[in-house]
Each structure stands twice: as structure tokens, then as C-alpha cells.
Amino acid sequence: MNVYHLARSVLDELCAATDGLNVMLVDEDTLPLVSMVYGWRTRQLSDKEVFSVDKLASLREPMPEVNATVFVRASHGNILSLQQELSQPNYRSYAIFFTNEVDATDLELLAEADTRELVAQIKVVNLDYLPMDTNLFSLETLGAFNHPEQLTRNMLSRCRDGLLSVIRGLGLHPTLRYQGNSGQCQQLAEALKPHLLQATEGDTMLLLLDRRQDLVTPSIQQWTYQAMMHELYGLSCGRLDLTRAQAELKEVEEPAVMTSFADEFFGRARFTKFPQNYLSIMELEKVVTKRFFRTPESNYFDFQSHAQERFEKIQTALRERRYEPRDLLRIFMQVAIRYPDKAGCAEYVRLQEAFLNAGLSPLDLQCVDRAAELSRPSAPASSKDWESYILRSTFPNADPDDEEEDSHTPLLAGLLQELDKGSLNEKKYPWVPGLLGQKRYAQILFSRRPLAHLMARFAHLDHAV
Structure with a gap:
């Protein structure tokens, strides 16, 4: 179960959905996903006859000889943009792919707008997350703690939809546990339950945790290569921001790609201690030495x-x-x-x-x-x-x-060890009734923040976010 390979296979299928030259239309959520999967390299898309990636809501020149592949979330704003696009089409045909479930009423609105019958297909692909690593994904949600007791309606639906896309995309049938003293975790568990298979035996367990239980770990500086690159420059959606280094490195032109599936060195070194690696990156040595210690x-x-x-x-x-x-x-x-x-x-x-x-x-x-x-x-x-x-x-x-x-051992490390041994306290982390299984599980761990610094120690876990 590899979330990157899953995302890559889905996007490859999207690119091959229509023959001939294609334009890919995306939104604010799917643009970083496409960019991360293809390593922020447009050549990989051009090899698939996708010569341009544009935002659905932007103004574009008509290209009546070109097909359009639309890859967006089924949000209200995107449905309105699609209605406008179909009523005044810029392309020869449209293959529309939604990252998650779409309401039947929205499909009816699109059908009414498609008066010229240019829509070749509409499909849900269950790809509503960012693959940060082969076994680490993120929903890139901010503002969850603005209302500490309960998630807002939009935040709740975003977390629910993102998790369901992973579960459905991987073909899993999970049981469900959550942190009992967290109202947000319980709220999300209740929102997920109606969408999960009611079974007495599942092949996966989804554990919902509240990131607030350990604020010490985020305040401590990590010493791994991945963490220090983030500390020194900043990592966002698989790109290393070298803006701070431009004064020292005269030839920096654009952010560098830094993911385990696009950078072989980073894939090998990301969990090792930074001093073991930084001397081999001579072009960064001067800047790193000034800031590192x-x-x-x-x-x-x-x-x-x-x-x-x-x-x-x-x-x-x-x-x-x-x-x-x-x-x-x-x-x-x-x-x-x-x-x-x-x-x-x-x-x-x-x-x-x-x-x-x-x-x-x-x-x-x-x-x-x-x-x-x-x-x-x-x-x-x-x-x-x-x-x-x-x-x-x-x-x-x-x-x-x-x-x-x-x-330093994060509290989460102890929880994962107990989880792996099957000894996690059932009163503190209760099961959701009706989804209880009876065998050893693969695990999906969901928290409010990415857990990349723990993945080296718990590589046996299937997925974390």
C-alpha cells in the first residue's frame, strides 16, 4: 500500500483519458498534488501530451482543437466554474475527474450547462490528499484549532473527505478508534462511521489522534536531514525554498525538488542525522554552517x-x-x-x-x-x-x-508502540461500535499535523498523516 504510487497511477490514467494534445485544468487543491507527483517537472507531463496546466477559474484563450482534462475538488466554486466553462467552452472536449464524491444535484447542473455535449466522461478518482512520501500523506488543513472543542463544518468535511479518499483509493475496510478525551476526534469519528463498511472484521485500523496532546515535540529542533532542511530553508509540497540562500548561492534560480520519490539522495538521507549528510552537499555548506549551530x-x-x-x-x-x-x-x-x-x-x-x-x-x-x-x-x-x-x-x-x-521521545512514539503490540488502552482510545474487527491490522494514523519525524522509527506502519 503505497500512497505515492496510487496517486501516480491515478494521474497517469487521467492524462491518458483523451487522445491527442491536452490541457489540464486544476484548482488550488489539485495543483500542488499534480506538481508533487510529477516532481514539479513539466517534461513528465509533456511526455503524456499534456502541454499546459492551468487553473479552472483563470481566464484562458480558446483552443477548439485541444481536449481538456479537468481535475478538481467537487466544491461549490468549482461547480460554478465548470458550469461557466461548459456554457462557453474553450476546448474540443472535456474529461472531468473529481477528487472525491460529488452530489447528484451538482451533476445535474453540469449536465444542463453542457448543451453542446462536449463532456466525454465524468468520474470520481478518490485522490484528495497530498502524497508527502510513500507512506505519508497530508490534507494540508489549517485552522483546526480556531474552535478547539469542535471542528468547523468545512474543516470536518475536508478531513472526512480526505480520509475517505485514501481508504477508498486503497480499497481498505477499516475499523476505527479515536482519542477519547478529544471532542474533535470523536466528532470526526462520528462523521466517518456512516461511510465505512459495517463489518465484524476489517483489514485496517484507522486511529484518530489530537495533536494537542504533545506540544513539546514541535517546539524541539530535530536533527535529521529532512528536518534541518525544513528548519534552514523551508519545505512545502516537496519543494525546498532557497530564497534565504540566494544571497550566498549566486546560481539559485528556482526552488529545488526534495521528495523521496523525486530525489534519490533525499530518499536515502532524510531520516539520518544532519551532520552525517551536510558535508556532502558542498554548495550548501557555507549557508548551513552559519545557521546550523x-x-x-x-x-x-x-x-x-x-x-x-x-x-x-x-x-x-x-x-x-x-x-x-x-x-x-x-x-x-x-x-x-x-x-x-x-x-x-x-x-x-x-x-x-x-x-x-x-x-x-x-x-x-x-x-x-x-x-x-x-x-x-x-x-x-x-x-x-x-x-x-x-x-x-x-x-x-x-x-x-x-x-x-x-x-527526546515524543509521546506519540509510546502510543505507536502500544498500538503495534495490541496493548493500546481501550478506555482512552475507544473503538467506534459496529466497526470492530478481530485480527491484527495494518494501521492508518491521522493527526492534525504531519508526522514525518517519526516515520523512520515506525516504518512498519502503513500510512500516517
Whole structure:
């Protein structure tokens, strides 16, 4: 079960749907999907006689001798754009492919607009996700925590439709479990259940998790090659943004493709420690060296020390080193999570002042406080448990050159180990009734954020997002 190969085979089928020269019409969601699958290289599409990829909603010149392949989500806006396109056609024929289910009423609207009978076929292809790796996909959803207790209607439908496209595309019949203390996970589980096969035995288990249960891990700097490339430059939809490096690298012309299926070196090196790889990339060495070792303290402020000693240590580090804003935010996130009860805490107030003096804005502090508050419903309940949680999740002696396993172990790692052993607590992670199976499962893990940093340790899991 390979989500990249599935996406590639579906898109190859789309490109071959009509004979002769083709234009592919996409939307904001499917454009990055097409680009990622073909490695952001237009040559691979031109070899399939697709000479242009345009947005459906854009203005285009009529090409009556060319066929059009439409690949879009079945959103209200796209249906309106298709109606307009079919009523005033720019191409000889249309093959329309939707990423997910489409309402019968929308199909009727398209049929009414197609007065010249130019639509050759309409098909649902169940491809409503981005294949980040062979066993990692993303729905690229933002804003899920704007309403922390419940997902908005649009967010709920996006998560549901994206997961169903993976399940249907791979031909799976999953059972379903979710994080019991998360209202969002329960809401999504209830939305998925009517669409899943009612069976007593399934071949897959889908586990829904709430990312808020561990805010420490995102605030800690990872040392793998993939993570450091993201830290140094930025990775988005399989492209490395070298904008920051242009001052140092005179010949940078466009973002580099960096996916395991388009870059052989990246595929081999992405989960290994960065220092083991960066010397072999000589053109990046100068920029990397300037930035790489600037913020080691952001990983390991020692929370086991006395309060006054801890405060002085952090204050000294902030005074002696010049941090970039995002690194200050990372450090303050670890500090804020350390104080679940901030009201009336003099030490926390002093730390806030220290970070303000170091360069954070009042809005930055408010955002971090808000993020820490959002984590509380899914965090350990008692102060003692919370203290233990932080001490387990923060490592005081990180060494980027150490070839041993990182001493930081995300909470998610323990959950996955329990899941693989079949010992995951059924009260904390209940089954959805009616979909309960009786055998060992392949696993699909769904969280609010991509989990790429864990995939090296849990390569036996089939899929994660």
C-alpha cells in the first residue's frame, strides 16, 4: 500500500483519458498534488501530451482543437466554474475527474450547462490528499484549532473527505478508534462511521489522534536531514525554498525538488542525522554552517533545576545569544508548557519580561499562551503528571553529532508502540461500535499535523498523516 504510487497511477490514467494534445485544468487543491507527483517537472507531463496546466477559474484563450482534462475538488466554486466553462467552452472536449464524491444535484447542473455535449466522461478518482512520501500523506488543513472543542463544518468535511479518499483509493475496510478525551476526534469519528463498511472484521485500523496532546515535540529542533532542511530553508509540497540562500548561492534560480520519490539522495538521507549528510552537499555548506549551530539551547533548557537557577540560566542565554524570532518562539513554547498554572506565578511573569526584552512581541506571548492552553484538555490532569510529562519530553544533554538515538521521545512514539503490540488502552482510545474487527491490522494514523519525524522509527506502519 503505497500512497505515492496510487496517486501516480491515478494521474497517469487521467492524462491518458483523451487522445491527442491536452490541457489540464486544476484548482488550488489539485495543483500542488499534480506538481508533487510529477516532481514539479513539466517534461513528465509533456511526455503524456499534456502541454499546459492551468487553473479552472483563470481566464484562458480558446483552443477548439485541444481536449481538456479537468481535475478538481467537487466544491461549490468549482461547480460554478465548470458550469461557466461548459456554457462557453474553450476546448474540443472535456474529461472531468473529481477528487472525491460529488452530489447528484451538482451533476445535474453540469449536465444542463453542457448543451453542446462536449463532456466525454465524468468520474470520481478518490485522490484528495497530498502524497508527502510513500507512506505519508497530508490534507494540508489549517485552522483546526480556531474552535478547539469542535471542528468547523468545512474543516470536518475536508478531513472526512480526505480520509475517505485514501481508504477508498486503497480499497481498505477499516475499523476505527479515536482519542477519547478529544471532542474533535470523536466528532470526526462520528462523521466517518456512516461511510465505512459495517463489518465484524476489517483489514485496517484507522486511529484518530489530537495533536494537542504533545506540544513539546514541535517546539524541539530535530536533527535529521529532512528536518534541518525544513528548519534552514523551508519545505512545502516537496519543494525546498532557497530564497534565504540566494544571497550566498549566486546560481539559485528556482526552488529545488526534495521528495523521496523525486530525489534519490533525499530518499536515502532524510531520516539520518544532519551532520552525517551536510558535508556532502558542498554548495550548501557555507549557508548551513552559519545557521546550523546557532540555537542548541532551544532544545534543552534543564527544567529539573531549581526555579531561580532555571530562570537565571534562561535569562543568561537570552542575554548572551542573539536568537531569531522563530527560535525565541520555540524556546518560549517549552517554557510556557512548563507552567500549566500561570496565574499569579511570579517566575513566569519574570520569564515573560525576559523574552520580551530578547525580541518577542506581546502578541507572540499571547499566541504561545493560547497554544499552551489548547493543549490542556489532552494533557495529563494532575500537576505531578504534568511535571513528569515535561521532564520526559525535554532532554538536557542534546548533541547534534551524537549518533545515538535522540534522547527526546515524543509521546506519540509510546502510543505507536502500544498500538503495534495490541496493548493500546481501550478506555482512552475507544473503538467506534459496529466497526470492530478481530485480527491484527495494518494501521492508518491521522493527526492534525504531519508526522514525518517519526516515520523512520515506525516504518512498519502503513500510512500516517
